Amino acid sequence: MKDSLFIRAAFSQPTERPPVWMMRQAGRFMKEYWDIKNKYSFLEMCKTPEIAADVTMLPVDLLGIDAAILFSDILVTAEAMGGELSFTQGVGPKFANPVRNESDIDTLQTDVADKLQYVADAIQVIQQRLNGAIPLIGFAGAPFTVLSYLIEGGSSKDFKLTKLFLNNQPELAHKLLKKIADVTVTYLNMQIKAGVNALQLFDSWALALSWDDYSEFSHQYNVGIIAQLDRKDIPVISFCKGSSVFAPLMAEAKPDVISVDWNADLKQIKNNLPKGIAVQGNLDPFILYADKAVIKKKILHLFERMRGEEGFIFNLGHGIMPDIPFDNVKYAIDVVKEFRY
Numbered sequence: 001m002k003d004s005l006f007i008r009a010a011f012s013q014p015t016e017r018p019p020v021w022m023m024r025q026a027g028r029f030m031k032e033y034w035d036i037k038n039k040y041s042f043l044e045m046c047k048t049p050e051i052a053a054d055v056t057m058l059p060v061d062l063l064g065i066d067a068a069i070l071f072s073d074i075l076v077t078a079e080a081m082g083g084e085l086s087f088t089q090g091v092g093p094k095f096a097n098p099v100r101n102e103s104d105i106d107t108l109q110t111d112v113a114d115k116l117q118y119v120a121d122a123i124q125v126i127q128q129r130l131n132g133a134i135p136l137i138g139f140a141g142a143p144f145t146v147l148s149y150l151i152e153g154g155s156s157k158d159f160k161l162t163k164l165f166l167n168n169q170p171e172l173a174h175k176l177l178k179k180i181a182d183v184t185v186t187y188l189n190m191q192i193k194a195g196v197n198a199l200q201l202f203d204s205w206a207l208a209l210s211w212d213d214y215s216e217f218s219h220q221y222n223v224g225i226i227a228q229l230d231r232k233d234i235p236v237i238s239f240c241k242g243s244s245v246f247a248p249l250m251a252e253a254k255p256d257v258i259s260v261d262w263n264a265d266l267k268q269i270k271n272n273l274p275k276g277i278a279v280q281g282n283l284d285p286f287i288l289y290a291d292k293a294v295i296k297k298k299i300l301h302l303f304e305r306m307r308g309e310e311g312f313i314f315n316l317g318h319g320i321m322p323d324i325p326f327d328n329v330k331y332a333i334d335v336v337k338e339f340r341y
Contacts, residue, residue, distance in 0.1 A: 001135050001197045002233070006067040010198060010235035010257050012278045012311030018303065019066035020336040021137070022329070023239075024319030025059040026071050029326055032058050042087040043079075046072050052122040056136075057129055063333050067135045067198070070126065070191075072119055074141025074202050077183050078150055080112035091154070098153035099165075105176045110183050113190060120194035127195045138196035140188050142203035142225070142240070143180040144218035147173070159208040166217055173217060181221045185228045192230050200237040200259070201225065207242030214246055223253040237280060241318060244269065251277055262317030267305050270312070278311030285316040288324045288332060295328060296335050303339055 001007050005019040027033055036045065036055060045051045055071040075093055079085040084096035099105060126136055148162045149155070156162065166173050188199055206218050218240075226236055238255035240246060244264030251258065251273050258277060260269050262284035270279045287298050299314075306312045314336050320329060 001132070004066070004135050004197075006135050006313065007197065007235060009311060009313045010237070010278055012256075012276050014310055015312075016341060017339045018306070018312050018314040018336060020314040020333055021065045021067040021069065022059075022316050022320055022333075023069075025063065025065060025069065025329075026055045026057075027320060028322035029320050029324050029329060030058055030062065031326070032062065042073070043085070046076060047118045049118060049122040049125045052118075053125040053129055056122075056126050060130070060134065063330055064337065065134070065333060067137055068126065068130060069137040069200070070119070070123060070139065070196065072122070072139070074139070074145065074204065075149055076116060076119065077112075077140060077180065077187055078146050080115040081108040081110065081179070081183060083108075083150055093149060094154040095150060096153075099147075099150045099176060102172055102175070105172060105179065108176075108179055110179050112183055113186055116187055116190065119187075120190050123191060123194035123196055135197035136195070137198045137200055137237075138188065138191035138194075139200040139202055140184050140191075142201050142206070142218065143177045143184060143221040144206060144209070144214075145202065145204045145240075146180050146184075147176055147217075148205050148208070150176070159205065162208070163213075166213060170216075177217065177221050181225055184225050188225070189228075189230050192234055196234070198235045198237065199229065199231075200239055201255075203238070203240035206240035206246060209242075211245075211249075214242070215249060219246070219249050219253065222250075226253045226255055235278075239280075243281075247273065257311075257313065259315060260317065265305075266302065266312075267309065270306070270309055276311075278313060279309075280313040280315045282317045283314070283332075285318055285320060285324070288316075288320070288328045290328075292328065292331050295332050299332060299335050300339070307341060 009015050052071045151162045235256035237257040239259035243260045260281035266282045
């Protein structure tokens with residue numbers, strides 16, 4: 001895999017063009033995804049290795065991307081710890097037993113590797129199917145983001161309960177974050193052992209935090225996780241909504257790649273990072289709703305902006321939305337693959 005376009009870019013080595021993959025690339029914008037989803041619940045899909053492999057392979061077969069990403073969810077760690085997780089169409093994830101006090105935290109388990117074995121099994125099935133063609137990215141949710149779901153009991157627009165918890169009970173917040181971080185290290189190292197070629201740490205909701213709170217309740221745990229990974233030859237990507245703000249701190253965790261949202265000038269971010277840290281991003285996913293001529297213009301503008309920069313992986317600033325036309329996604333990937341520096 002050292003010679004793959006994606007791995008070379010992740011390690012800031014020269015590439016003939018930017019590699020491309022997209023967050024949520026194996027998802028709800030595909031008819032083929034719904035052909036599978038209509039037969040199984042979301043958690044059944046995640047927990048059945050053959051089905052997880054089927055979904056993981058969809059963008060490999062239909063889009064021709066340069067890296068596959070494991071089909072799973074950032075909340076499987078929280079469920080393994082004892083969160084009563086369910087997914088409802090149109091609502092999203094819900095925990096029936098949200099964390100409210102120290103007793104709830106004490107109930108959560110950390111010796112949960114056996115409960116996550118299905119992820120390792122899925123990785124092995126996927127790698128058999130990929131047969132070395134392209135790299136496979138594994139991932140986990142970062143502790144703060146997982147904590148927010150556990151405290152809110154699901155998704156949130158304002159993270160009110162989470163912020164109250166951080167402000168009024170910081171000691172308990174750290175107790176919970178430490179538990180999640182310990183599980184995350186074990187989980188990611190399990191993925192490496194199972195055969196992933198790269199990892200991404202998703203701190204999806206970090207943008208809810210102020211600079212100081214991000215430093216205290218998110219960043220320090222991400223630093224610890226990345227430091228404990230068996231990452232020889234395995235590039236680590238750090239992502240959060242808010243990376244355009246938090247990139248200087250994120251760099252201190254020593255990831256190989258920082259995935260940047262669409263609010264920033266990618267070249268400026270790259271030039272302000274320590275040498276050797278690559279960037280990933282950062283097309284606004286809403287551009288993929290636009291006419292194809294617009295899609296091509298925006299992608300090529302980004303590429304011209306990044307010309308001469310080693311260590312650049314093309315991606316979106318966040319995930320593909322469910323109603324983006326499949327043909328537009330395929331077209332965007334074709335535009336990337338036709339480009340040459």
